[in-house]
Amino acid sequence: MKYVDFPNSLELIASKITPNKSRVINVANQKGGVGKSTIVRLLPTILSMLGFKCLVIDLDMQANATKSFFVTRNYLHEDELTIFEKTLMKGIAEGSIKGLAIDITENLHFIPSAMDLESFPTFLSKKFGLVDIGDSNYYQVKELQYEYFQTLIDEVKSDYDFVFFDTPPSASDFTKASSYVSDYVLIAFQTQSDSLDGAVDYLGTTLTNLNNNMNTHFQVLGVLPNQYNNKKIDTTTINDAKNIFGEDNVFSNILPNITEIQNIPRDGLINDSYWNARMYKMVAPVVEEFLTRIYLAEEE
Ligand SMILES: Nc1ncnc2c1ncn2[C@@H]1O[C@H](COP(=O)(O)OP(=O)(O)OP(=O)(O)O)[C@@H](O)[C@H]1O
Numbered sequence: 001m002k003y004v005d006f007p008n009s010l011e012l013i014a015s016k017i018t019p020n021k022s023r024v025i026n027v028a029n030q031k032g033g034v035g036k037s038t039i040v041r042l043l044p045t046i047l048s049m050l051g052f053k054c055l056v057i058d059l060d061m062q063a064n065a066t067k068s069f070f071v072t073r074n075y076l077h078e079d080e081l082t083i084f085e086k087t088l089m090k091g092i093a094e095g096s097i098k099g100l101a102i103d104i105t106e107n108l109h110f111i112p113s114a115m116d117l118e119s120f121p122t123f124l125s126k127k128f129g130l131v132d133i134g135d136s137n138y139y140q141v142k143e144l145q146y147e148y149f150q151t152l153i154d155e156v157k158s159d160y161d162f163v164f165f166d167t168p169p170s171a172s173d174f175t176k177a178s179s180y181v182s183d184y185v186l187i188a189f190q191t192q193s194d195s196l197d198g199a200v201d202y203l204g205t206t207l208t209n210l211n212n213n214m215n216t217h218f219q220v221l222g223v224l225p226n227q228y229n230n231k232k233i234d235t236t237t238i239n240d241a242k243n244i245f246g247e248d249n250v251f252s253n254i255l256p257n258i259t260e261i262q263n264i265p266r267d268g269l270i271n272d273s274y275w276n277a278r279m280y281k282m283v284a285p286v287v288e289e290f291l292t293r294i295y296l297a298e299e300e
Pocket residue numbers: 031032033034035036037038039060062064167168169226227228255256257258259261262263
């Protein structure tokens with residue numbers, strides 16, 4: 001990948017981030033089509049260009065992030081077949097996900113999603129017990145399930161500065177387990193749709209319940225508005241988000257509507273055209289704020 005000329009302010013904050021420290025980040029919203037996979041494609045790619053080692057774990061069976069990472073890898077390693085011997089689910093079932101990461105570049109790795117991931121909730125129930133939300137031991141058993149997932153993530157995260165989860169649009173074991181093991185949760189919403197409701201529900205109900213009933217350690221890094229079109233509805237939705245979550249919790253740098261983003265699934269995350277370099281530069285302020293928020297959180 002060619003190097004994109006990022007602003008000095010981005011390079012500066014990147015240089016202030018503590019090295020050799022892993023951060024696990026869950027990108028979530030229980031509504032679909034709000035930009036989760038887009039963020040999980042772009043942020044780690046730019047962070048990897050800045051020199052950070054990044055891993056993306058795709059927990060969404062739609063495999064949108066997975067597909068575009070495969071396209072990218074095939075483009076960059078034309079002469080080499082991308083093979084993976086074991087699925088993420090098989091790794092989870094066998095008790096280790098070490099060695100499953102596929103390298104796109106030296107700094108950017110991913111663990112692909114596959115259809116067998118469907119059995120993740122059933123596997124956890126079989127191993128640790130089946131519980132219903134009304135059961136008195138519900139959170140106790142769920143915590144055992146998610147703690148198991150934590151041991152698998154702990155085993156791989158030390159190789160990376162940032163580990164990102166792409167998640168399906170649901171409040172399910174996928175998004176709860178990924179929040180449970182995360183240091184930060186980044187909530188995405190789209191400025192023209194009712195995806196703000198999904199953000200409110202995820203933060204207000206799903207994450208609050210996890211936090212109140214389990215030994216979680218995540219903090220909400222912020223709510224990131226996506227696909228901003230500079231229309232009245234976009235501004236209204238962002239103001240609504242600020243009123244609901246508090247101004248400081250909403251990213252002030254937002255992801256604009258960028259046509260090139262829609263080409264990523266077909267073309268991959270390449271960086272050899274003017275238009276792609278332009279896309280990365282447009283996303284750079286969001287990465288800068290992301291790193292600033294991490295920096296401030298770690299300073300506390
Ligand atoms: N900032 C943007 N500019 C232009 N297009 C965008 C932007 N963000 C997302 N899109 C497009 O909107 C669609 C949905 O985005 P994305 O797949 O990232 O959402 P998602 O939250 O991951 O969806 P799902 O919940 O189904 O996984 C995609 O076609 C994507 O290319």
